Amino acid sequence: MTENDSSERPHVVIVGGGFAGLYCARSLRKAPVRITLIDRRNFHLFQPLLYQVATASLSPADIASPIRGILRRQENVQVWLGEVVDVDPEARTVHLADGASVRFDYLVLATGATHAYFGHEEWAEHAPGLKTVDDATAIRRRFLLAFEVAEREADPQVQERLLTFVIVGGGPTGVELAGAMAEIARRVMPTDFRSIDTTSSRILLLEGQDRVLPTYPPKLSLKAREQLEGLGVEVRTGTFVTDIGEDYVVAGEERIAASNVFWAAGVAASKLGSRLGVETDTAGRVPVHPDGSVEGLPNIFVVGDLAQMEDGEGRDVPGIAPAAIQMGKHAGRNLARDLRGQARDPFRYLDKGDLATIGRAAAVARLGRLKLSGFVAWILWIFVHILYLIGFRNRALVLLQWGWAYLTYHWGIRLITGDPPVRLQRARGAEGVGSDDAPAKEDG
Numbered sequence: 268m269t270e271n272d273s274s275e276r277p278h279v280v281i282v283g284g285g286f287a288g289l290y291c292a293r294s295l296r297k298a299p300v301r302i303t304l305i306d307r308r309n310f311h312l313f314q315p316l317l318y319q320v321a322t323a324s325l326s327p328a329d330i331a332s333p334i335r336g337i338l339r340r341q342e343n344v345q346v347w348l349g350e351v352v353d354v355d356p357e358a359r360t361v362h363l364a365d366g367a368s369v370r371f372d373y374l375v376l377a378t379g380a381t382h383a384y385f386g387h388e389e390w391a392e393h394a395p396g397l398k399t400v401d402d403a404t405a406i407r408r409r410f411l412l413a414f415e416v417a418e419r420e421a422d423p424q425v426q427e428r429l430l431t432f433v434i435v436g437g438g439p440t441g442v443e444l445a446g447a448m449a450e451i452a453r454r455v456m457p458t459d460f461r462s463i464d465t466t467s468s469r470i471l472l473l474e475g476q477d478r479v480l481p482t483y484p485p486k487l488s489l490k491a492r493e494q495l496e497g498l499g500v501e502v503r504t505g506t507f508v509t510d511i512g513e514d515y516v517v518a519g520e521e522r523i524a525a526s527n528v529f530w531a532a533g534v535a536a537s538k539l540g541s542r543l544g545v546e547t548d549t550a551g552r553v554p555v556h557p558d559g560s561v562e563g564l565p566n567i568f569v570v571g572d573l574a575q576m577e578d579g580e581g582r583d584v585p586g587i588a589p590a591a592i593q594m595g596k597h598a599g600r601n602l603a604r605d606l607r608g609q610a611r612d613p614f615r616y617l618d619k620g621d622l623a624t625i626g627r628a629a630a631v632a633r634l635g636r637l638k639l640s641g642f643v644a645w646i647l648w649i650f651v652h653i654l655y656l657i658g659f660r661n662r663a664l665v666l667l668q669w670g671w672a673y674l675t676y677h678w679g680i681r682l683i684t685g686d687p688p689v690r691l692q693r694a695r696g697a698e699g700v701g702s703d704d705a706p707a708k709e710d711g
């Protein structure tokens with residue numbers, strides 16, 4: 268243990284360097300505390316742009332920044348790389364996977380959420396979800412490999428299956444993935460291949476509810492659907508997935524042959540929430556008081572996607588980045604108020620609206636009562652994402668790449684990483700890809 272026990276300043280342990288944890292730490296920069304921020308990754312990830320890594324538009328380094336670097340000038344923080352596996356509220360201690368433990372005076376739990384398969388964990392193998400950089404590069408690999416394998420495939424049926432992409436879940440992530448995949452297949456890749464027509468790729472978006480973007484105003488759901496269909500995405504609403512296998516998905520009564528299924532549906536809170544000894548909600552979120560603390564544990568705050576917090580008017584605060592930032596800052600402020608002997612403030616959620624992009628110059632946005640779609644919404648989407656992206660380098664690089672892609676239709680990150688390309692080998696073995704019947708191509 269490397270704790271500085273000689274310090275008399277209260278020790279604040281923040282677990283998670285995502286939006287909530289990071290902004291909490293920053294809000295305490297002038298507070299008389301010593302902070303230990305622990306994250307299992309050494310970087311803060313801008314999840315809203317993960318889908319662009321998954322669809323080969325940005326590289327992981329464009330949307331991630333080392334936490335240590337972000338907080339380098341904040342002297343009251345030390346950053347630890349480590350995975351917290353347990354919390355003992357009575358002993359005021361968190362335990363790490365490597366056997367270390369840290370005592371705290373205050374704990375801020377900000378470990379976020381992950382995807383959930385509604386009790387069908389076996390689907391995860393065939394339908395990867397999008398939450399981490401590794402998920403994004405794995406999806407990118409699958410997406411790009413499908414075209415490579417199809418290029419060398421002689422059987423049109425197999426080719427069709429390879430070029431059918433199904434996205435399960437019509438929330439913002441599903442809509443953004445589907446739009447970007449359609450755009451790349453139809454507008455970016457056609458001239459790259461000789462044997463296949465990438466514009467004939469099928470991209471299906473399946474949503475169980477009766478409209479895409481179910482949490483947005485119905486008018487914007489309709490606009491999003493129109494823009495997706497304009498890009499050639501087949502949108503199916505009121506459609507529940509009942510099975511997913513290696514090369515198929517069953518949607519309602521229909522079995523769709525598809526080698527590439529991607530999951531953008533359920534969300535489950537980080538398991539760490541269950542270690543606090545309080546009852547969590549059905550998504551595993553920890554209910555918190557208006558001051559951000561947990562019932563019976565006033566020195567423990569839960570913030571961000573892991574918290575079930577009301578917005579001051581009886582509605583649940585949504586699991587989105589601006590809410591996580593606000594909760595993180597709020598917990599920091601209340602903690603500082605404690606130290607000054609002041610009463611804690613209740614949380615007031617400032618609803619900054621909703622934004623989702625569908626493709627080039629296509630997006631939907633809600634700002635209060637204002638509803639926008641198309642080019643104006645897209646410009647707004649760009650502005651907001653650049654604003655919240657951490658680090659000048661990342662902002663400049665992302666803006667440059669978006670500008671370049673807008674002008675040239677050229678997305679530059681179409682790299683298949685990982686060695687060897689297992690799916691390609693398997694497809695060749697099983698179906699004779701690369702046989703004499705297949706179009707001539709250099710053998711890798």
Ligand SMILES: Cc1cc2nc3c(=O)[nH]c(=O)nc-3n(C[C@H](O)[C@H](O)[C@H](O)COP(=O)(O)OP(=O)(O)OC[C@H]3O[C@@H](n4cnc5c(N)ncnc54)[C@H](O)[C@@H]3O)c2cc1C
Nearest residue numbers: 283285286287306307314315351379571572586587588591
């Ligand atoms: C693909 C995708 C797209 C999204 N798009 C949007 C969007 O367009 N707009 C929007 O507002 N929101 C979007 N969101 C939601 C938004 O990203 C989340 O609401 C926000 O990240 C929540 O912040 P958080 O700090 O609670 O959790 P996170 O940002 O998830 O951070 C949690 C941190 O905790 C760390 N951690 C987890 N477990 C442990 C552990 N046991 N020990 C140590 N560290 C741990 C993780 O490494 C991570 O750094 C999107 C999310 C995803 C996944």
